[in-house]
Amino acid sequence: MFLDAGGKIVTARQLEKKVKLKGKSLGGVISSLSRTRFRDISLIEPMGRAEDGLGLRWVVNERVINISQAKKEVNRMLRSYD
8 A cells, every 4th residue: 555655655546556445435544544643643644636636645644653553554444344
């Protein structure tokens, strides 16, 4: 997922190419991750509009969680959709 990007900024379209979830299902996961807060800081942060104008670009907030820890949490959440 976007965690494989190693902290780089990614879009939902890029994520759709790597995971089973599409459209609103993926949007729900992204929304959940963006609302997940630790010490009042979001787990992932929006980084502006995607270049194609559809959706936002996202990045893991490494002030909150490192990429390795974030991968474990995201995988746990995605398993609940199978």
